[in-house]
Amino acid sequence: MTVVDPRFFSPYPVDLAIVRNSLTVADGNLSSVLDVNGNVLFIIKDKNFSLHDRHILLDASEAPILTFQKKRVTMHRRWQAFRGESTSAKDLIFSTKKSSVIQKLTELNVFLADNKEETTGDYKVVGDWKKRSCTVSSYDGATILAKMHNNHIDTCIESEENTFAITVSPNVDYVLVVALMVILYEVNKDRKKKKMKGSKCGGSKDIIEESEDSNEDDQEEDDDTEDSD
Numbered sequence: 001m002t003v004v005d006p007r008f009f010s011p012y013p014v015d016l017a018i019v020r021n022s023l024t025v026a027d028g029n030l031s032s033v034l035d036v037n038g039n040v041l042f043i044i045k046d047k048n049f050s051l052h053d054r055h056i057l058l059d060a061s062e063a064p065i066l067t068f069q070k071k072r073v074t075m076h077r078r079w080q081a082f083r084g085e086s087t088s089a090k091d092l093i094f095s096t097k098k099s100s101v102i103q104k105l106t107e108l109n110v111f112l113a114d115n116k117e118e119t120t121g122d123y124k125v126v127g128d129w130k131k132r133s134c135t136v137s138s139y140d141g142a143t144i145l146a147k148m149h150n151n152h153i154d155t156c157i158e159s160e161e162n163t164f165a166i167t168v169s170p171n172v173d174y175v176l177v178v179a180l181m182v183i184l185y186e187v188n189k190d191r192k193k194k195k196m197k198g199s200k201c202g203g204s205k206d207i208i209e210e211s212e213d214s215n216e217d218d219q220e221e222d223d224d225t226e227d228s229d
Contacts (some may be wrong), residue, residue, distance in 0.1 A: 001145075002177040003112065004083075004093060007066055008041075014168040017043070018181060033178050042178060053186060056085060057179060066093060068179055070186065079183045096125070096183055109139070110180065124221070126181050128188060132164060136180050145169055146177040208211050 017034045035040035038229055042065070043058040055070035070087040079099040083091040091114040099107035105128050109121035120139060127134025127148065134148035148170040166181060168174040 001172055003173045004081075004179070007059075008175045009171070009173055010171050012166075013170055015176050016168065016174065016178070018044075018164045018166065018178065020164075033184075041138060041160075042175070044178075044182060054087075055186075057175065057182075065175055066179060070184060077187050079186070081099045083163075083178055092168065094122070094185075096180070098187060105133075106184060106185060108180070108187065123180070125184050127184060130188070134181060134184055136177055143194075145172045146174070148181065162205075 008181045010223070015036045018031065019034060020031050030105050031044040032040050033044070034221075035041055040060050042060070043062060045056045045058060046054070057065045057194065059065055066083055066084045067085050067087060068079055070078060071078045074134065075205055078095060080087075080095045081093045082088065083093055094110055094112050096110050097118075099109055106128055108125040108176050109118075110123035110125060110171040111118045112122045115122055123136060123138055123145065124139050124141065125134065132148055135148075137143060146166055148166050164181070166177065168177050197204050
């Protein structure tokens with residue numbers, strides 16, 4: 001199953017570690033993805049001055065593989081991933097959208113670019129980064145593509161606190177998995193901020209979350225007509 005790049009595909013399970021604020025890259029505020037030997041496979045670069053929350057996934061030589069960003073002026077937390085450094089619609093690879101069902105764990109539906117109707121997703125991501133409990137699966141959940149787990153991968157130079165271990169199933173594009181895991185992290189982070197804001201205002205967390213989700217479908221049409229900057 002190759003979605004992004006056939007170079008990052010293995011007939012065997014692949015163990016990876018996503019490291020936040022990694023020391024293995026020159027700029028310490030970047031994140032990296034390591035193999036079991038501590039070698040850098042990918043670098044995740046943030047575009048802090050973008051109007052969108054935008055990240056670029058680079059290979060070990062710092063060549064861009066894909067760019068993923070949150071759509072502007074959207075409450076349903078839709079993210080899009082594009083080939084290379086492009087943000088053009090013609091280079092769209094996949095998009096994600098938070099499920100409208102209220103759950104304790106964040107659930108994202110994943111739609112490949114040729115899935116125009118989006119009546120049914122192609123993949124699904126469910127989990128919580130804080131608990132290190134995330135799963136990427138087929139949309140019906142029958143096939144597991146990857147799992148985050150508590151078994152720490154010893155990268156020798158990275159702290160366990162900032163390291164998140166992932167096992168990717170055989171014959172799965174692990175660039176896709178890494179991008180989805182990072183998007184899930186960003187959605188969880190955004191969700192946490194909104195809940196904290198609601199708590200300070202004295203409102204119910206569940207009511208706030210449900211209110212946001214109920215408005216998501218109403219904004220879908222307007223949001224999808226936006227042009228990327």
